[in-house]
Each structure stands twice: as structure tokens, then as C-alpha cells.
Amino acid sequence: xxxxxxxxxxxxxxxxxxxxxxxxxxxxxxxxxxxxxxxxxxxxxxxxxxxxxxxxxxxxxxxxxxxxxxxxxxxxxxxxxxxxxxxxxxxxxxxxxxxxxxxxxxxxxxxxxxxxxxxxxxxxxxxxxxxxxxxxxxxxxxxxxxxxxxxxxxxxxxxxxxxxxxxxxxxxxxxxxxxxxxxxxxxxxxxxxxxxxxxxxxxxxxxxxxxxxxxxxxxxxxxxxxxxxxxxxxxxxxxxxxxxxxxxxxxxxxxxxxxxxxxxxxxxxxx
Ligand SMILES: [Zn+2]
Numbered sequence: 001x002x003x004x005x006x007x008x009x010x011x012x013x014x015x016x017x018x019x020x021x022x023x024x025x026x027x028x029x030x031x032x033x034x035x036x037x038x039x040x041x042x043x044x045x046x047x048x049x050x051x052x053x054x055x056x057x058x059x060x061x062x063x064x065x066x067x068x069x070x071x072x073x074x075x076x077x078x079x080x081x082x083x084x085x086x087x088x089x090x091x092x093x094x095x096x097x098x099x100x101x102x103x104x105x106x107x108x109x110x111x112x113x114x115x116x117x118x119x120x121x122x123x124x125x126x127x128x129x130x131x132x133x134x135x136x137x138x139x140x141x142x143x144x145x146x147x148x149x150x151x152x153x154x155x156x157x158x159x160x161x162x163x164x165x166x167x168x169x170x171x172x173x174x175x176x177x178x179x180x181x182x183x184x185x186x187x188x189x190x191x192x193x194x195x196x197x198x199x200x201x202x203x204x205x206x207x208x209x210x211x212x213x214x215x216x217x218x219x220x221x222x223x224x225x226x227x228x229x230x231x232x233x234x235x236x237x238x239x240x241x242x243x244x245x246x247x248x249x250x251x252x253x254x255x256x257x258x259x260x261x262x263x264x265x266x267x268x269x270x271x
Contacts, residue, residue, distance in 0.1 A: 001217075001254055001255075001256055002213050002214060002216065002217065002218075002219070002252075002254055002255045002256070003217060003218040003219070003255075003256050003257075003258050003268050003269070004213055004218075004219050004220075004221060004249060004255060004256070004257045004258070005035060005153075005189070005218070005219070005220045005221065005257070005258060005259065005260060005263070006024075006027060006032065006033070006034045006035060006221055006223070006257060007035045007037060007089070007131065007153060007191070007220055007221065007222045007223070007260075008020070008023075008024070008034060008035065008036050008037065008222075008223045008224065008225055009037040009091060009131060009222065009223070009224050010037065010039060010055075010056035010091065010095070010224050010225065010226060011036045011037070011038045011039065011070075011076065011080070011091075011225065012038065012039035012042035012056060012060075012062070012068065012070060012073075012095070013042055013062045013063065013068035013069065013070050013072060013073035013076065014042060014044075014056060014057055014059075014060035014061060014062035014068065014073075015056070015060050015073075015076050015225060015226075016060050016061070016075075016076075016229075017075055017076050017079035019059075019060070019225050019226070019228065019229045020036070020076075020079070020080075020086075020225055021079070022228075022234065022239060023223070023225060023228050023239060023242055024085075026243045026246040026247070027085070027246045027249075027257070028083060028085040028086075030246065030249075030250045031085070032085065032246070032249065032250075032257035033085050033086075033087050033257060033258065033259035033261075033262075034085055034086055034087070035086075035087045035088075035089050035129070035259055035260050036080065036086050036087070036088055036089065037089045037090070037091035037131040038070060038080075038088050038089065038090065038091055038119065038124065039056075039070070039091050039092060039093075039094070039095045039133075040069065040070055040090065040091075040092075040093055040094075040114070040115035040116070040117075040118035040119050040122075041067050041068065041069045041070070041093060041094055041114070041115070041118045042056075042057075042062070042067070042068050042070075042094060042095055043066065043067055043094040043095060043096055044057060044062060044063070044064065044065065044066060044067065044068055045057075045066065046094075046095060046096060046097060047097075048097075049097070054095075055224070055226045055227065055230060056095075056224070056225075056226045058226075058230075058231060058232075059225075059226035059229045059230055059231060059232055060226065060229075060232070061232075067094060069118050069121075069122070070118060070119065070122045070124070071118060071121050071122030071123075077122050077123060077124065080124065081123060081124070087259040087260060087261055088119065088124045088125060088127050089127050089129040089130065089131050089153070089260055090112075090115050090116060090119060090127045090129070090130050090131070090149070091130075091131045091132075091133065092111070092115060092131075092132060092133040093111035093112065093114050093115035093118075094111070095133045096133070097133075097134070098133070098134055098136045099111065099132070099133045099134075099136075100132040100133065100136060100137050100138065100141040100145070101132075101134075101136040101137065101138050101141070102138060102140070102141070103138055103139075103140050104140070105140045105143065105144055108138075108140055108141050108144045109144045112130075112144055112145065112148055113148075116148070127149070127260075128149060128150045128151060128260065128261055128264040129149060129150070129151035129152070129153060129260035129261070129263075129264065130145045130148070130149040130151070130152055130153075131152075131153050131154070132145075132154060135154045135155040137152075137154060137161060138161060139160075139161050139162060139163060142161065142162055142163050142166075143163050146163070146184060146186045149186075150185075150186065150187060150263075150264040151186070151187040151189065151260045151263050151264050152186060152187070152188050152189065153189045153191065153220055153260065154188075154189075154190065154191075155190060155191060155193070156190050157170065157173075157181075157188065157190065159171075162183075163183075163184070165183075165184065166183035166184060169181060169182065169183040169184075170183065178270070178271055179216060179218075179270075179271075180218055180270040180271065181270065182270070187263050187264065187270070189218070189220055189260075189263070189270075190220070191219070191220035191221070191222050192212045192219065192220075193222070194222045194223065194224070194227075195208045195209050195212060195221065195222075196209065196221065196222075196223050196227075196238070196241065196242055196245065197223075197224070197227055198227050198230065198235060198238055202237060202238070202241060205241050206241060206244050206245060206248065209221065209245050209248070210248065213249075213255060217269055217270065217271045218268060218269070218270055218271070221245075223242070228242065
């Protein structure tokens with residue numbers, strides 16, 4: 001059996017429900033859980049290193065206040081709550097650039113707790129999984145996140161960013177060539193990059209997803225809703241490819257789409 005986790009990043013107070021609905025309806029209708037990495041209180045002027053406002057802001061719309069809590073955007077909250085196929089994951093707190101790359105444990109802890117508070121107050125529950133903005137985590141961030149969450153999903157792992165008490169487990173993971181691993185009771189999941197992205201060649205997208213899924217016991221597929229709606233305009237071709245992925249996943253008897261919550265419950269073999 002091949003297990004797949006669908007992870008969509010960057011839902012916030014700026015996300016139009018219609019965008020998520022358009023991309024994920026074919027997955028949800030087939031009973032496939034979709035994990036939404038939700039920004040609890042998005043900063044509304046975050047810019048990429050080259051100076052552009054972040055795509056998750058420009059592809060949607062939201063308030064002009066410096067910070068926008070998800071709970072004030074009732075439309076998106078009600079939409080997520082109304083669809084049992086969505087599973088909420090905490091995605092940082094404000095999504096500042098490399099928000100969890102810093103070393104100040106007190107500040108990291110404050111952001112984690114504040115983010116959890118905003119999600120809870122919005123009625124989105126208490127997530128068991130964490131995704132760091134830009135997949136960037138310092139050693140201090142791993143320590144604080146592990147104290148609060150059961151599952152961490154990120155791009156890859158490096159010894160210099162990991163808690164020293166995890167080094168022996170990490171060395172074994174490296175030796176055995178495992179993609180996903182456990183340390184200190186934590187589930188640590190990597191992913192093969194954003195295969196469904198406007199930055200990738202479209203002709204090879206479906207094939208690259210198939211190759212990744214067929215080549216592993218568990219694959220985390222990362223998507224960003226706003227890449228399908230850059231500047232608020234639907235990218236029909238890219239949306240079509242996502243729907244082809246849904247068709248292909250559904251067509252395979254040996255593929256099961258699961259949630260991070262399933263991993264947290266111990267129900268998904270990591271290899
Ligand atoms: Zn993000």
C-alpha cells in the first residue's frame with residue numbers, strides 16, 4: 001500500500017473559499033482528506049526576498065490591518081468547518097519570512113501558543129501537526145514545536161537544525177535512507193518538493209506525482225492554493241492537472257489518501 005497526504009499551505013483570512021472548493025472538490029468527493037496548513041493571524045504586508053507581496057495575499061483579499069486573524073474571516077472559517085474532509089494544521093503564526101528560523105525560544109513559544117489560540121478561538125480546533133512557513137525551522141523551533149505537536153511536516157532534515165537528543169535517531173535514518181522517521185515520540189515527515197506548482201513543467205507534473213507516490217510508502221504532496229489562482233485569476237491548466245491527480249489517486253487500489261491526524265494516531269506506516 002502507498003499512502004499519500006495532501007497538504008495545502010497558506011490558507012488565511014485572505015483565502016476565498018471558492019478557490020479551495022475549486023481545487024479540492026474532486027478529492028473531497030472521493031473521501032480523500034485534505035490537510036490545510038492554516039496561518040492563524042496573517043501579516044498582511046509580507047514580501048518575498050525580491051520585494052513582491054506574497055502570493056497568498058495578492059491572490060485573495062483581506063483587511064488592510066497589519067495582522068488579520070483567521071477567526072474574523074467567517075466565510076473561510078465556516079467553509080472549512082462545514083467540510084469534514086478538511087483537516088487543519090497550524091502554519092506558523094503570522095507567516096513572517098522564515099518565522100520559525102530564529103533562535104529565540106521564548107519568542108518561538110509565544111508565536112506557537114498565540115497561533116494555537118487564534119485557531120482555537122476561530123473554532124478550528126487544536127491541530128496535532130505543524131508546518132513551518134517556508135519549511136524553515138531552527139533547532140530551537142524543533143524543540144518548541146515538538147513540545148506542542150505530534151507531527152512535523154517539512155522539506156528535509158539537517159543535523160545542525162535538529163535537537164541534539166535526536167541525533168542518534170537521525171543518524172540511523174540517514175544510514176538506512178529513510179524519508180520519514182521518529183524521534184522523541186515525534187513523527188517527522190519530509191516531502192519531495194512542490195510537485196504541483198506553476199514553477200514546474202506542466203507536461204511532467206502528473207508523471208512526477210505518480211513516480212513519487214509509487215516510489216515510497218508515504219508521500220506528502222504539497223500544494224499552495226494561490227498558485228492555482230495567481231493574482232486572483234484561475235489557472236485552468238494547473239487546476240486541471242490537480243484534478244487529474246485526484247482521478248489517478250482514486251483509480252489506484254493500492255493508494256490510500258490519509259491525514260496528518262491519521263499519522264498522529266499511529267495508523268500510517270512510515271515505510
Ligand atoms: Zn506558507
